[in-house]
Every structure is written in C-alpha cells, then in structure tokens.
Amino acid sequence: MKMAVLGILAVLGLFTSAAHAASLGAVYTEGGLVEGKNHGVGLFRYMDVFKGIPFAAQPGRFQKPTPHPGWNGVLKANDFPKRCLQLDLIQSGTRGSEDCLYLNIWVPQGRSISTGLPVMVYFFGGAFLVGGSMGANFLNNYLYSGEEIADRGNVIVVTVNYRVGTLGFLSTGDSELPGNYGLWDQQAAIAWVHRNIKAFGGDPNNITIFGESAGAASVSFQMLTPHNKGLIRRAISQSGVALCPWAVNRNPRAFAEEVAKKVGCPTDQRMAACLKMTDPFELTLAGTLNLKGSAANPIVKNLVLSPVIDGDFLPADPSTLFGNAADIDFIAGVNDMDGHLFTGFDVPSINRPLQSTPVEDVKTLLTALTSDKGAEAAAAAYDQYTATWGAQPGKSDIKKTIVEIETDYTFLVPTQTALYLHAKHAKTGRTYSYLFSEPSRLPLYPSWMGADHADDLQYVFGKPFTTPLGYFPKHRRVSKYMIAYWTNFAKTGNPNIGEFEVPVAWPPLTQGDQYVDINSDTGKNSIKQKMRARYVFFWSDTYMSYPNVN
Template identity: 30%
Template sequence: MKLVSCLGILVLCAIQTISCDDATLVQVQQGQLTGEILTSVLGETYYSYKGIPYAKPPVNELRFRDPQDPEPWDGVLAATAHGSVCPQFNPLTAIYTSGSEDCLFLNVYTPTLNPDEPLPVVVFIHGGAYIFGSGNSGDYGPDYLVKQRVVTVTINYRLGALGFLSLGDENVPGNAALKDQVMALKWVQKNIRQFGGDPNSVTIYGDTAGGASVTLHMLSPMSKGLFHKAIAMSGSPTCDYGITYKPQEKAKIFGKLLGAPDTENTTALLAFLQSADYDTFYPITPTVLASEEITDVLFKMEHFTPVIEKNTGNNFLTEDYFNLLRSGKVNKEVDFMIGYSSKEAILLIDVYNASYISQYDRYRELFTPSEILIKSTPDTNLQVANAVKNFYFGDNTVSTDNLDLFVSYSSNASIGYHAQRFANKWANIGKKTYFFKFNFFTEWNVFGQQGVKYGLQEASHFDMPFYVFYPNDQNWTVDTSSQQYALVQKITTAIANFAKNSDPSTDTITWPAYTSSEKAYVTFENDDVTVGYGPDDQDYIFWKDTYEKAGVNF
C-alpha cells in the first residue's frame, strides 16, 4: 500500500509539474496541497498554506443552510493565495465588498512541518460585528505567533444575512456562520497533524464578534471536544452588538423588502431568497419595530446575529445563555481567558461626535441595554436610561462637550461589564479562568489613534490584534528594539503560554486565576504588566443592580 501511495504521489507531481521534492507538500483528507516557505517580518521562515476549502461552497440550494463536508480535489492544490472573502459591508469604511459566496476557506501557518513534538494550535476567529472581516493576512499575518512555536489557523465564515438569517425551521434554523466555524474546527481536528500541530491542544481565540463567537462555542454541544482552551477579546454572548429582535419576523421583513411574493410560507420565502442576487442584501435594514430605526446604531443592536434555535436536530444552540450557564450544561472542560480594551468606544468616537451623542440626548432609551430594551416596558426603559445617564454623566449634559464621559459609558456598556458577567459565571463551572485589560497605546493602535485629537490616548476596540498579528496591509517595519515590539512579545508570550500549558504567566508576571469572589486580573500597559482585583468594579456593580431592578437576568 505504501508503494502504491508513493507511485500515486509521483504521478500527481508529474501531472501538476510540482516537484516531489517540494518541501511544502502536505496530504490532507481532501487531497494534496502545496504552500510556500515565507520569511516573516522578524526574519524567520515559516510554512504558509492559504485558501484551503474547509466546507462545500454554500451556494444555490445551500445558501443560508448548514455547511456540508468539503469535497476532495484532483491533483495538487496550490495553497498560495487567499480564497475569496465573504460578501460584506464594512460600516467603518462604508465600503461594500461583493466577494463570493464560495468563501469558506482557512489558512494554516506553521514554524515547521516536522516538530519533535506536535505544536499547540491557535485557531483565530475574526471580528467585525458579524457583518465584515476575514481571516486574511492583510490584517492577521502569523509572524509573531509562529515565532512562539504555535501553529496558527485563521478562517473565513459567512457574514450578515448569509451567515445568520433564521427562518426558525429545520431548513434554516439560524447560526449557519457559527456552524461554519464548527466545520473549520472539525477540519483542524482531522488535518492539523499534517502541519505539525497537535489536535489535542487547540485554542480558539477571537476578537470582538469573534470573541463573542468563542464564548458561544463554549456553550454549544456542537463544538464539544473540538477545542481545549479559549480566549475571548472584546466579546461575549450578551454584548449589545450581538442582540437582535424577533429574528424570524426579521427574516420575513427582509424578504418583503427584497420583493418576495410570499413571506409567510418559509419554503417559498427560502426559495425566493436563495435565487436573489446577494449583492442586493447589504443595504436592507429589516427593522421590526419603528423604534429600531433609532436604536439601529453601531455597538447597539444588529439585524443578523446569533440566535437561540428551535430544536430541529442539528443545532448549534437551543437554550438561553443563562440557563446553560446556570445548569452547567456547557463545555466546562475548557480553560478560558477573557478581556477588553480600556476604551473600546474610541473606535466610534468620530461618529459619536458627529451624530450619535445628539441622538442619545434626544432619545434617552438608547442608553438602555438592548437586552432590557426588548424585554421591558417603555416606563422601565426610561427609568433605566435615566439611571445610566446619571451614573456616567452626573449633572453634566449629554453633549459633545463631554465626549470623554460618553466614551467611558459606551466602552463599558457595549463590552466591559458583559465580559465580567460571563467570566463570573464561567469561573464557577469551568476550569481555569483568567481576565485581562488591554491598554497598550502606540502608533500601532490604528483605531485608538482616532481619540488623540480629542485628548484620549488609550486602547480602542480592534486594537489588540495589531500586537498579536502582523497586519500586512499596514506594511509596518518592525524594529525588534522598539516599544511596539516589546509589547508584542508581552502579549504573544502570554497567549502562547496559555495555548501550551493553560497558564498565561510569563517570566515577568505571575498571572493569578480569576474567581467570582477575588476577580484577579492583569492589565497590559506600555510600561508594565500589573495585577489588580475587580476590573471596573463600580461599573459592574451599577449594571448588576440596574438589571436586577429591571427584572432581567444578570
């Protein structure tokens, strides 16, 4: 059998004009592929494999539906270029990228194909409010992590309506994008040994919506056993940007706005939506309530996000997050890190200054968390909104004169306390839990730089990845003696140590575990890495009290 296999490889190499001496040739379950040996910005070589399909293209009758196993290919696949990005609209740049529905690709980067012992694996899930982004090296180059002797995988998954539309039936229960991520994790389990990786040591790491996705995998029975450690940055299940209202009704309105003749029959609606041009999807805002025309703002409430599915037999999640955490019916064998940036909302500071603050001043219910907003009466919502305004602004006006106060409010309301809610529950049912705040600030804080003209120099939403991945699109020169690179080493060493042994401690910091009572956390700052207790504790206490008074689970 080995002789036959070798002869087969020789024939394939000859047909594809690929040398059998190609040092990058790898056999995966779908077939053979070759990659590249690249040199990182740090001057070290690594193996790169881009654009590997991990699922069947979700096109035609597969649009909106659960991903299917990938198909094998003939010959040798040249994995030297990224696959297409998924169709997406980026609200930060106001650019629509048509991409392709055939976009379920992943990228694998490894320091060696033949390590003495299999290497730990980090699978990165990109962010982008569930509506934009990709795993491509323009933003997420592997240079820093492969130096840490970690096999790095980045993925694409379906976005917006294509990834999260739910008809509430067995055909389209919802969460197709999260099931894409599961399919990618299954691919890693089946194939990562061929790249020098250890399928028994897989860490999933996500930022923003990717971070929220990570926490959802910790709850999903579909993801059980596919990973062993998890890192969530700036995301958890209850963040406002992951909340939607009546997803099945939203799907009907989506179809109606596109011109569907029958939106009540889900079979007919699905047929119409599967035949529609996906480029027509992105400008549609399928609001169910008139008030959503006001609350439909960034960081507040999205249209197509993860949902609690009706039980149809092949579900990602069918129970409420809090019920799962209370019952302990979660992937509790997972070690966990979670954190957020010091001033997440600097990401949107220009739009706050231009329009959002005036909207919040006019429509005070915008201050009410989306969870409460869609579950409570108007009177309760206004009471909550006034309490939030008083806590963060006191006697000060809600105006651009107090932009710093608004940023503090939005940073905690959108991201901060949600991370603690999840961590406090996980620490009581899971394995090791670690907490951190990210407050590096240099020229590499691409989004944090927006705060400088307003007198704010702190880490923003989306800033941490610039110190974990090399963003090729920025074309930065990396000086290994610079402050920026010293910060890269601090955070990537912690991530790599966690991936290797479930402990992010380094030579310079002993990182205590987080418990719901002591709440130990680490802050990454320019000059130091420090240990504290109770991150933004006064904010957390306020929000806990606010939810309890509103009668909503916290």
C-alpha cells in the same frame, strides 16, 4: 583559498539542507495533497505557509456546510481565498464569493520538522457583516498574517473564513431558515483542524480558538455549543462574548421580513422558499444595517444580523450553556475604551476638541440603552455615571463618560459576566481576565483617549515587528507581552507558563477577582482587582432587577 571555498560551500550546504529539512512539502489531508510555500524567517527558522485550503464544500444557500469532495493531484495553497460574499465597507456594493470556506495555516519550523505544536485558530471580527481570513491589507502586509505569532510563539496559527451578512446569519426564527450558518462554518473548520492538523505538525488535542469583536463572540458561542465537545482545549475572547447585547438577535423574523420586502419576496409562509431562490448578490445587498447612529438610536441596537437561539447550535440562551465550557481554559478581556468607535458615530461631538458634548446627550444615550426597562432604570443609570462629576463637569469629563457608558454596556459588563459564569461552572477550565489599555496611536484622537475597539489586534499579530518603522520600542514591548501571554496559554492553559517570559504573573480571576492591565508599562502594579465593579454590579444586578417594560 581552496579550503576557504570548501568551507563556504559546506556552510551553504548546511543552510540549504536545513531549509529542505525544515519544510513539510506536500501534506496529505482528507481532501487530498496540499502544498504551500516555505521561506526563512531567521537563523535556522523557517515558515511553511498554506493559503486557501478548503475545509468544506461550497455551501448551499442557507444550508449547513458539508464535507469537501476532495481533489486530484496536489493543491497549490499559495493564495489567500476570496472572502465570503458580503457588503463592501460603504454598504453600496458587494465583494467576495459564495465559494469561500477556506482556511490558512502557518507552521513554524526549526532545524527539523515540527511535531506536536499547540494550534491557535483565529476568527475575524466585523459585526457578523464583513471580514475575511486575511484581514485588511496594506502593501501586502495582511493584518491577520499568523507569521509573527507562529514564529515568536512556536505555535501553529490557522485563520478561517466563514459566511457573514445575510448569507451567514439571516433567520426566520424557525426551522425554515434557522440561521447561524456562519457559526456552523466555524465549527466545521474547528472539526477539520482537529482531524487534519497532525499532518501539519500540530497537536489535535491542544486547540485554542481566539477572535476579536464578532470573532470573540464567535469564540464564546463555539465554547458554549454542545457540538464542539472534546474539540477545543482553550479559548481567548478579545472584546466580545455571547452575552453582549449585539451578539444574539432575539427577534430575527422582523429583519428577515425587511430583507424579503427589499428582494420582492412575500412575508408569509412562502418567504423562506422565495429567499432561498433569490440571487445571492441581491440578498447580500438587502442586508444593509443602519450604521449612522445617534444618541437616541445607538449603533449597538442596530446590529441585527447576528446569531440566534436556534435550538440546535445554541439549544438555549447562552447564559445557561456555560456547563459545556467547564473543561475549557478561558481568557477574556476588553479594551479600556472599546466603545469609542461606536460612540464616535452615536455622539460625534466627543471627537471634536473645541465642541462641548451636552449633558443631555448622556441622558438620551442612557434612555436608548435602557429602553427595555423604562425611565426609572435610565434615571438610575444616569445617577451611576454622573456620581463623580461634581457640580461643574469639564468638557472631557462628559465625553469620557459617554465612552465609558458604551464600553461598559457593549463589551465590558457582558465580558465580566461571562468570565464569572465560566468560573462558576468550571471543572478543569481556568479563567483569566484582562484589560488592554495601550492608548490609541491615531493622531486625530482626543488626548484622553485610551485603547479603541480593535487596537489590540496589531499587537497580538506582531505588527510592531513586521513594520518596525511604524512603531516605537514601547509598542514592541506590548506586542511581545501579548504574544507571550497568548501563546504560553495556548501551550499550557496558563499564560505565565511556557517558553516565554512575561512582565508580571497573571493570576486567575478566581484568586480575588484579579485581572491584568496590559500596556507598554505592564509590571508588578498591573495586577488589579474587581474591574469597574460598581458598574458591573449596576448593569448585571441592579439594572436586571427592573421590570421589563415590554
């Protein structure tokens, strides 16, 4: 009996010593000591979690971020930071704070302290208008919790706050209010991680940035700017690149004047000085966008609070900056019905099974999307998208075509263009293309529905494992595949090589224009060629050759 008790005590001792051995405790950073929380995630597996570490000082209004002055004692990094000051989801009020430049870190530990781990830095999406480093929360289950990726992939995960909306992206188009403040915040976070992550067990020379939607376009901008030279090793863009039509505002002055009028500022040479002195809540509320949408005025044309070509962060048009990413490994892809979320606002009938969508809506939408090239381009686009209809297109044929149009225009074609430009300019950088096609889990959607915008996030962040009752085994397969590909890539620059088995070897784009189709049935038949080649060629070549009517 005594021996048994001693045995139990010895085992307990092993567990507690392992728990202590596998925790970083207080970590020394450039600002001072920080301490997070450590908890067990499995047998001899632990997680150090740091929430709310400042990577810059509270930013000045319409200013680039500056270094944090530091703190005395030990900073308890136990709570997610407030998001940056932004509109609420119905654009009628605000939430968040101007003091918001913080990041969160998840560090996986085994029986001993981790060292030299690859680092994955995540940028959230939200149209450059809303969002935060922790994501949506349901019963304390945060969408952007890095725990599953860190634990399953044996990588360090960092999620970052950055300024959004008016305070992040308003620009007068000149040196008075140059814009891109949110991009500078992201860049400051990347540089902070590069300088400090070694103390957390990370490899500062193996940083992968990844993001979705506006966060994915941000990843693309961070690759293209000359300001990240030597800081980024790899990048993953999920549904967004710098070439997307919503990613760059080419006439920022017009919206700045609208904001100025709303807050009572003049629109002459005094405008910038007045805006800088205006109450930040008023400024934020003045930055509402028209998100009602219609076939004649699609939402994608109204996302005007976005990055600008400022001659500094973006010294020139993004399409000319791919030489800066020549040594960065790159994965980019889209969801097969990425445009559905937006089309649902622009043409609501697509989600009403009993209601037909008029063919006229296809023409109206294409006319709006091709407005810079005129009637001839709109007619050519209509011919492209209706070529497979036959004499009597069915209800779902028309609805699916409308979703395909917005998916191609808004996400797929720009992403494919960016991938080919990356491959063309690459020196050591490798290029991988994917399509995500696991059908949406929302029960109200039409039967023909594929993967909607942001449907991939729950799988990348391992939600089928965090909340198993909400998912089927096939969803855990998808999540396992994505975490394996993503973290193998973060380790080695090749999604197939690393600690984790993948369902099929994913070839680089440069091997015969190949891509992988990711879903619960991914296998040997999932390697495909020339993603929607006809439509990519139409938008990137034929359409571009039409004269600009403006």
